[in-house]
Amino acid sequence: MTGGGDVWDRIAAALERLAPPAPEPTDWGAAPAYWWDGTHAQPLAMLPALPLAGLIGIDPQKSAVRANLTRLATGAAAQDMLLWGARGMGKSALVRAALADVAQAHPGRIALVQMAGGSLASFPRLISALAGSDRAFLLFIDDLGFGADAKAENLALRSLLDGGIIPRPARIRIAVTSNRRGIVTRSADESAALHERDERDDALALADRFGLTLAFHPADxxxxxxxxxxxxxxxxxxxxxxxxxxxxxxxxxxxxxxxxxxxxxxxxxxxxxx
CATH class of the missing domain: 1.10.8 (Helicase, Ruva Protein; domain 3)
Incomplete structure (x- = not known):
């Protein structure tokens, strides 16, 4: 007759077979870019980016972003960046294109980490994971909103930008893009004036924490x-x-x-x- 211990051993073995394997530790020096979902990082074999020269009509912004990322890649002091303005004018494309261009000039020195929507609360975990690498990283938050539903994420981002209790190495900077309408939601309803002012104040409180702020206007x-x-x-x-x-x-x-x-x-x- 089979003992009770054998039954539990078989159950435990079956559960182990059903459970997904633990993710492999991330090699933060192996890929040009990573996707962070709030818990794990997925390395990307290549960074999809347009040639920097292919972005037309935003030359001052191109120069500023590339210069800042060059400083980051070479160990000089670099700024956190906020790119805001008209939709479709190349904000996200510029971040990727400039980083790819700088990474080509300085191989292995810098990588992009794009954060999934809703993952900003995981900043402490991500910063801790990156602490063991001496590589420069740009944490990329695309299309950030400033409405009431994004308040918790904005507070988490503000805390990180301020320093807070989470030490962030100087080789880890942040780039955020946002549409103009995402920064301040305007309403014709006078009853919404107070709510609109609160959103504007929140947006300005966050924007003030970026050392490099670039505006993107509709093309003429x-x-x-x-x-x-x-x-x-x-x-x-x-x-x-x-x-x-x-x-x-x-x-x-x-x-x-x-x-x-x-x-x-x-x-x-x-x-x-x-």
């Missing part, structure tokens, strides 16, 4: 058309400026993203790839 007509030409010149495709402007009006904005969408439409009609 000439810049918008220049971006389209940048995409369509290599395949030798012509386009109508009037049609391009009508396309932007239909979508309600002139931006780098709209320019790419229009260029994609022209290339698709011609049966070529961009």
């Amino acid at each position: 007509r000439e810049t918008y058309l220049a971006i389209i030409a940048h995409y369509l010149d290599p395949p030798g495709l012509a386009f109508s400026a009037e049609e391009a402007m009508a396309f932007a009006i239909q979508r309600g904005n002139r931006s780098g993203r709209t320019a790419l969408q229009f260029a994609t439409e022209i290339a698709g009609r011609a049966g070529v790839a961009l």
Whole structure:
């Protein structure tokens, strides 16, 4: 007759087989970029990024971000960055493109860690995980909101930027992007004025903690058309400026993203790839 101990041993063995394997420790020196979900980091074999020269109409912002990331990669004092403004004007693309460009110039010295939505409360765990590496890291928070539903995350971010009780090495900096409407939500309802003021105060309290703040404005007509030409010149495709402007009006904005969408439409009609 089988003893009770054998039964429990078999149950324990079965549970071990059913349980997912423990994740492998992250090698923070192996990849150019990582995705942080709040608990674990997923290394990315490559950092998807446009060539820095391919971002048109934001030259001052490009220079400022690249210079700051060069300082970070080379061990000099660097700033936390807030990139805010019009949607589709290349804020997120600039962060990735500038970091990829700096990483190419300084191999192995810097990496991007993009944080998943809702993971800002895990900052202490992430900082602790990165503490064992001497590599520079840019923690990237894309499209941060400032509404009531994001208040807890904003407070966590403010605490980290202030220093708080979590020591953050100087080689770990933060980049945040946010649309203009995400920073201050405006309402025509007078009863919402107090709520709007509170959100504005929260946004300013957070924005003040970034040493480098860059604004992105909608593209003017000439810049918008220049971006389209940048995409369509290599395949030798012509386009109508009037049609391009009508396309932007239909979508309600002139931006780098709209320019790419229009260029994609022209290339698709011609049966070529961009």
